[in-house]
Amino acid sequence: MHAITIPEPGGPEALVWDEVPDPVPAEGEVLVEVVAGAVNRADILQRQGHYDPPPGASRHPGLECSGRIAALGPGVSGWAVGDEVCALLAGGGYAEKTAVPAGQLLPVPQGVDLRQAAALPEVVCTVWSNVFMVAHLRPGETLLVHGGSSGIGTMAIQLAKAAGARVAVTAGTREKLDRCAGLGADILINYREQDFVEEIRRATDGAGADVILDNMxxxxxxxxxRALAVNGRLAIIGMQGGAKGELNIGALLAKRGAISATSLRARPLDEKAAIVAAVREHVWPLIADGQVRPVVDREVPMRDAATAHRIVEESGHIGKVLLVAS
Known part of the structure; x- marks a missing residue:
């Protein structure tokens, strides 16, 4: 098969489409013939040499994919060869075939094209686990999403609105803010021109955001x-604005606030399986009835993954950039 390899860390040109051995599904795994994958910021960090796959995971980048089951490993039940699926991965999505733990498989939701299903697993699992399983967003509360036009952001808007929350977003252009509004965002903040702390306070009559989903x-x-409401919860899922900051503990105490920081990739298999199961139970019905949908900016041939990385690094996209295997 062919896959994207990274012989040496570097810029987008470090991504090489090469012939590699086929993966073999181990105990509890299935082999998926990949139709499409998707680009995530973590893939860029891996390409740059800053985010190695966890032990035992595929060295090829790619944290999600869609495709058809080609083979079942020992001990797998409930799935069959030919099933159309999408999957949460620890690596291996930029390839024609990938081995996936069965607990990280999802059926393609009703009404979603097989290719576009590749845009779902990583963003849905990230949003559901952080906003709902950890931060416990409730109906009537206000969620602030940084990077509202990103893959994570576009999904967070939709899931929060479906849950009855009010949604504020930050983005850097009017086009991106308009797209967020089209998905249901109520409060639109241009971070290049406005102070999001002042804007969220103004929009909430001084109360602040109950939950903040932060990629910075x-x-x-x-x-x-400062933007949190009393009893507010800050969920950090990225470090695009750096890894080390100064925390005013007094301010956090005054808010009776909570800060969580999580990632999916290196979690134990049982934790990821529990998140995937929750997503299938709670989110897949919302997709099936049209309340939530994948937002895809464009599709790029997988062999041209370097082009897709440049697009994402330039932040000119809205939603997800997909990599189509054939």
Missing amino acids: GAKYLDRNV
């Missing part, structure tokens, strides 16, 4: 705490 990390840490 250090750069926004102090302002995120």
